[in-house]
Amino acid sequence: MRPLAGIRVLDLTRVVSGPFCTMLLGDLGAEIIKIEEPEHGDDSRAFGPPFTGGESAYFLSVNRNKRSCAINLKKPQGVELVRKLAMRCDVVIDNFRPGTTDRLGLAYADLRRDNPALISCAITGFGAEGVDANRPGYDLIIQGESGIMDITGDPHGLPTKIGTSIADLVTGQFASQAILAALVERARTGQGKHVDIAMLDCMASLLTFNAGIYFTTGQSPKRRGNAHPTIAPYETFRAADGWLNIGVANDKFWQLFCQVLERPDLGADPRYARASERVSRRGELVPIIADIIAAQPRRYWIAALTRAGVPCGDIRSVAEVCEAEQLTGRGMIVEMAHPTAGTVKNILSPFRFGGDDGGDGDAARHLAAPLLGEHTAAVLAEHLDIGPYEVRALEALGVIRCHQAETAHG
Structure with a gap:
C-alpha cells in the first residue's frame, strides 16, 4: 500500500x-x-x-x-x-x-x-x-x-x-x-x-543565494553562463573532444584538483589558496585551467578526477539520461x-x-x-x-x- x-x-x-x-x-x-x-x-x-x-x-x-x-x-x-x-x-x-x-x-x-x-x-x-x-x-x-x-x-x-x-x-x-x-x-x-x-x-x-547577494550588496547578480557567482572553478570546460562539468567546491577539492592537473604550483600559490580568492581572481585562473583541460579528452579527465574524488561529470543528452544504467537500474x-x-x-x-x-x-x-x-x-x-x-x-x-x-x- x-x-x-x-x-x-x-x-x-x-x-x-x-x-x-x-x-x-x-x-x-x-x-x-x-x-x-x-x-x-x-x-x-x-x-x-x-x-x-x-x-x-x-x-x-x-x-x-x-x-x-x-x-x-x-x-x-x-x-x-x-x-x-x-x-x-x-x-x-x-x-x-x-x-x-x-x-x-x-x-x-x-x-x-x-x-x-x-x-x-x-x-x-x-x-x-x-x-x-x-x-x-x-x-x-x-x-x-x-x-x-x-x-x-x-x-x-x-x-x-x-x-x-x-x-x-x-x-x-x-x-x-x-x-x-x-x-x-x-x-x-x-x-x-x-x-x-x-x-x-x-x-x-529559488533565487536563494542570488537574492542574498542583492540583499547584502544592493547589486543585482548578472549572467555568468555556467560559472558560479561564489565558487571557482565551478563550471563547464571544453576538453579535447567535448564538454564536461567540474565542481571544485572547497579548498580540499582545490588541492586534489591541482594534483590531477599536475600543477602543484597552482595548489601552492597563495593567490588561489582560499575559495574567496579563487572567485576574486577567476578572470586569470579559469583561462589557465581551460588550457590544461583542453589538452585531454573528456574520458581522461572524468576518470582522473573521479579517482581523486573531485566532483565532475559528463554533459549528457536527454537520450543518454533516459537510457542511463544508473536510472534504469533503480x-x-x-x-x-x-x-x-x-x-x-x-x-x-x-x-x-x-x-x-x-x-x-x-x-x-x-x-x-x-x-x-x-x-x-x-x-x-x-x-x-x-x-x-x-x-x-x-x-x-x-x-x-x-x-x-x-x-x-x-
Whole structure:
C-alpha cells in the first residue's frame, strides 16, 4: 500500500503545473479524478508533435496514474456533478485564474461548507491578490518575471529560459508539498483548509543565494553562463573532444584538483589558496585551467578526477539520461500499457520508501495517462451512484463524454 492510498483528489487542472502536482500525488497512491473539458480535454493533449497512437507525448509525460472524467463545466448539470464529487474527495485542486471557480459556482468556501474536511488548492501565475493577480501565468512569462532568466545564459547574450518547464514543475512540487502538509494538519484537527500557490512566488523562492547577494550588496547578480557567482572553478570546460562539468567546491577539492592537473604550483600559490580568492581572481585562473583541460579528452579527465574524488561529470543528452544504467537500474524508467499508444515510458517520481522494490515490480502499480473520458462512467457510478441509463442521458445532453470503449464495455 502506497502512502496516500485512500486519499481522493479532484483534479480540475490542465497543462503542466497542476497535472504535475496531481501526478506526484498519484505516484504516492492517491486516487486522481481528472476532470476534463469533453470536446478537447486537457490543453496539453494537443501539444505536439510528437504524437503516438493519437496521444501527445507531452500529455503522456505528466498524467499517469489518473482517471479521466469528461464533464462540461459550462452546463449547470456538469457543475453540479463536480460539486457532488468534491463532497466525496479529500482534495480539490485547480489552476484557473483567480475568481474562475466562483464564476463557475464552485467557490472554495461553498465546497468546504459541504465538506469541512476538504482541502482546496489553487495554482495561479501571480497569486490570489496583488496588482498582477489577474495576469495569466505561463512558464516562459514566469521565468522572466521571477529573475531566473536574467541570471541564466551567456553573459554577452540573451536572457535564457531553462530548458524544461521549470516554473510549472517547481510550482507543482510546491503545491503537492503544501497539500501533504494540509493533510497532516487535517489528521490532527479534522478540518480542511485552502492553499494558495503562485508560480511567481515559487520561482522567486529559488533565487536563494542570488537574492542574498542583492540583499547584502544592493547589486543585482548578472549572467555568468555556467560559472558560479561564489565558487571557482565551478563550471563547464571544453576538453579535447567535448564538454564536461567540474565542481571544485572547497579548498580540499582545490588541492586534489591541482594534483590531477599536475600543477602543484597552482595548489601552492597563495593567490588561489582560499575559495574567496579563487572567485576574486577567476578572470586569470579559469583561462589557465581551460588550457590544461583542453589538452585531454573528456574520458581522461572524468576518470582522473573521479579517482581523486573531485566532483565532475559528463554533459549528457536527454537520450543518454533516459537510457542511463544508473536510472534504469533503480527502476526510475517505467513502462505502462496504453490502449492506443502501446507501451508508454515515463521517468518516475524519485520517491523511495522502505520495502519498495524499485524495479520491474513497481510497474504494475502505475497506469499510463488516460484517454479523454476513459473513466467518466466508472467514476460517476462508483462515487455518485449514477447508472448506465443516466450516463447515456447526460452524454446526450452534452454534459459528459464517455470514451467509446468505456461506453461499449458498459
